[in-house]
Amino acid sequence: MTDTQELKEKVSWVTDDAMEKLARRHRSERRFKRLGLSAIVIALVMLATLLVSIIGRGYTAFIQTTITLDVTFSEAIIDPKGARDHKTLKAASYRTLIREALRKEFPDVSTRKDLRALFGLISKGAVQEFRDLVISDPDLIGTTSSVELTASDDIDMFSKGYISRNVSEEDRRVKDIEIKWFDQLQSNNAIQTVFNKRFFTGGDSREPEVAGIMGALVGSLYTLLITFIISFPIGLMSAIYLEEFAPKNKITVLIEVNINNLAAVPSIVYGLLGVALFLNVAHMPRSAPLVGGLTLALMTLPTIIIAARASIRAVPDSIRNAALALGASKQQSVFHHVLPLSMPGILTGTIIGLSQALGETAPLLMIGMVAFIVDIPGGVTDPATVLPVQIFLWADSPERAFVEKTSGAIIVLLGFLVFMNAIAVLLRKKFERRW
Amino acid sequence: MLKKTLGLAVIATVAIVGQAAARDQIRIVGSSTVFPFSTTVAETFGNKGNFKTPVVESTGSGGGLKLFCSGIGDAHPDITNASRRIKKSEVSKCAKAGITDITEVKVGFDGIVLANAKTTAPIRLTKKQIFLALAMQVPVNGSLIANPYRTWKDIDPSLPNTKIEVLGPPPTSGTRDAFVELAMEGGAKKFPSLKALRKSDKKAFKVIAHTVREDGAYIEAGENDNLIVQKLVANPNAVGIFGFSFLDQNSDRIQGGIIEGVKPTFENISKGAYGISRSLYFYVKNAHVGKVPGIKEFIAEFTSEDAFGEFGYLTDKGLIPLSKEERTAIRKQATSLTNLKMM
Numbered sequence: 001m002t003d004t005q006e007l008k009e010k011v012s013w014v015t016d017d018a019m020e021k022l023a024r025r026h027r028s029e030r031r032f033k034r035l036g037l038s039a040i041v042i043a044l045v046m047l048a049t050l051l052v053s054i055i056g057r058g059y060t061a062f063i064q065t066t067i068t069l070d071v072t073f074s075e076a077i078i079d080p081k082g083a084r085d086h087k088t089l090k091a092a093s094y095r096t097l098i099r100e101a102l103r104k105e106f107p108d109v110s111t112r113k114d115l116r117a118l119f120g121l122i123s124k125g126a127v128q129e130f131r132d133l134v135i136s137d138p139d140l141i142g143t144t145s146s147v148e149l150t151a152s153d154d155i156d157m158f159s160k161g162y163i164s165r166n167v168s169e170e171d172r173r174v175k176d177i178e179i180k181w182f183d184q185l186q187s188n189n190a191i192q193t194v195f196n197k198r199f200f201t202g203g204d205s206r207e208p209e210v211a212g213i214m215g216a217l218v219g220s221l222y223t224l225l226i227t228f229i230i231s232f233p234i235g236l237m238s239a240i241y242l243e244e245f246a247p248k249n250k251i252t253v254l255i256e257v258n259i260n261n262l263a264a265v266p267s268i269v270y271g272l273l274g275v276a277l278f279l280n281v282a283h284m285p286r287s288a289p290l291v292g293g294l295t296l297a298l299m300t301l302p303t304i305i306i307a308a309r310a311s312i313r314a315v316p317d318s319i320r321n322a323a324l325a326l327g328a329s330k331q332q333s334v335f336h337h338v339l340p341l342s343m344p345g346i347l348t349g350t351i352i353g354l355s356q357a358l359g360e361t362a363p364l365l366m367i368g369m370v371a372f373i374v375d376i377p378g379g380v381t382d383p384a385t386v387l388p389v390q391i392f393l394w395a396d397s398p399e400r401a402f403v404e405k406t407s408g409a410i411i412v413l414l415g416f417l418v419f420m421n422a423i424a425v426l427l428r429k430k431f432e433r434r435w
Numbered sequence: 436m437l438k439k440t441l442g443l444a445v446i447a448t449v450a451i452v453g454q455a456a457a458r459d460q461i462r463i464v465g466s467s468t469v470f471p472f473s474t475t476v477a478e479t480f481g482n483k484g485n486f487k488t489p490v491v492e493s494t495g496s497g498g499g500l501k502l503f504c505s506g507i508g509d510a511h512p513d514i515t516n517a518s519r520r521i522k523k524s525e526v527s528k529c530a531k532a533g534i535t536d537i538t539e540v541k542v543g544f545d546g547i548v549l550a551n552a553k554t555t556a557p558i559r560l561t562k563k564q565i566f567l568a569l570a571m572q573v574p575v576n577g578s579l580i581a582n583p584y585r586t587w588k589d590i591d592p593s594l595p596n597t598k599i600e601v602l603g604p605p606p607t608s609g610t611r612d613a614f615v616e617l618a619m620e621g622g623a624k625k626f627p628s629l630k631a632l633r634k635s636d637k638k639a640f641k642v643i644a645h646t647v648r649e650d651g652a653y654i655e656a657g658e659n660d661n662l663i664v665q666k667l668v669a670n671p672n673a674v675g676i677f678g679f680s681f682l683d684q685n686s687d688r689i690q691g692g693i694i695e696g697v698k699p700t701f702e703n704i705s706k707g708a709y710g711i712s713r714s715l716y717f718y719v720k721n722a723h724v725g726k727v728p729g730i731k732e733f734i735a736e737f738t739s740e741d742a743f744g745e746f747g748y749l750t751d752k753g754l755i756p757l758s759k760e761e762r763t764a765i766r767k768q769a770t771s772l773t774n775l776k777m778m
Binding site: 173365 | 460462464467470471473474475477478481482484487488490491492493494510553661662678680681683684685686687746748752753
């Protein structure tokens, strides 16, 4: 009796010792949970810091200071012969018109130096805006109307508060006299901040106030398009063949090892390959999205093959066997059953590969896409640059106003990435099937 | 379906490459220091509407000359920018590829400044002190030892008692080359022992004068990067090395150090009084003139008073102009495509 009782007590799991052990295990679990949570929190804080600093610095890139002036579209200056043909209108000296308007606004400015500063209030890019305005509406000639003109980058920075009034004049890019003019214009309600349309529609420029991201955006699109067209079919075919048809022997093992190796090769190596193959042998044009896309396709291929193989392998064999049992050929079983089921994974892998390609600059340096290109590319053989290169070039520019443009471009790039990843999520949701 | 897409892609690629016609756009490569000026001229040139806007690549001076000297024809650039003069070895490399007619155009000066945040006193240094602060090995009591200096005060009691912390360009940069050559080598020459070494063994001297310390006092930051300016403002003890145009744009937040008693101002660099400045060039492949439209006009635009003159638009971008006489002479030489002569 006492023996059994003792035994019972001995095997009981609620001894102090056991409770102590249990508590320790619970503590350890809580600790692990807390560690995991803090890891997530740290990651989130970092992400938030990044976003806050980029958006905080970059949102001003989307707005633009303008100066409204009463401009006389003098016929004597624009089109003295009255012919109104495109060529005359294009070649006319619109700079003179802007200068006249500024002089009229500030009649007491006379010295050459001051006039130079006065004309500097308006962006150099305003001349083109003006030209486009007149060409689109020739009836303006001979009239006087108020026109919104883009302010120069220094005035824009000053207006946005990046240049302080409180530092001594010699250390300030915007001088006292310019501030005086600015205040006068502001009291006349001539200074406005508007949405910076040009940032989204224009090509690159050396004048930060007229520089736009469109050229790089289109360049990125063309490049990714080529990358996708080349790497997706080839990658998919290779994955299907290797996974479903290839015999398992030394050669396929060798190929597999090589593909895994290639996925880890630094991207600059692909740039060198691109130069050797596409520029030196195939004589394709430099700086073209075609070459960029082909080079990036080489880089993306291993990623796509690996992702596609993994998701093809994840399709249960029972599905293949069922198809074969019903008399389908191997090819039919693959294309009718395996491929549709593995598509979400393949597409996710492809989009991850393409996102990687979107962020690449190093290989593009070799093939000449790190370049100043004003015109928006109209095709895959036109010279173009891509978003990350544009960010790099702007970060490298001395003008103060390019700081906000850099952050603005990063926001656009992040938006592009979010868009691509959203597509990946959508596709996965749409095709996902459980068994 | 997929096979069809693939096939179409291949056909499209071949078709596109096949139709690549003669180039109607100037292609420029080269120095990242000349890049801001070259692009400004390119944009102005394109805006005039007579020719397409040239494509300007930032490849670095050496990389640019390599591409430039690779051959004649559409696949090769027409113009290369350089923040130093073309080397003899590069001229002979060009000649090997059949490029014997090259026009050299000097466009102006660029100063390299050592700057710190406006919140502290400006730094005053001699080239000798720069060498002592940044070289890997320095002569102490007649023998070369690993750089022992931790604070500026260690070098000279008159300097501030702060840690040596210099943010500068990486070795791939032309700015670094010029800085090392002008400032550090200039400083190294002041030591009698090194001067003697220079005479006896130039190579060994160069290794000592050109090697920057790697113990953390010199921090490789981006080249001519706006981030350096932000870092300097955040850390008033740090000193940054970059091109004059960055100082010019940020003069409300950072100040240029006084080197050998001379402030890095527009006038001082232009006069040649400031010790760390270099000339900027571009080189034109004469064989392409007439083949690619607009090259002559581009040279004319670059060398016009409106552009590289004393009040030209390039000075707004931080270019320091040449003297009036030199500009006139260069304009004449450049527009008549006078062939390069190496001294």
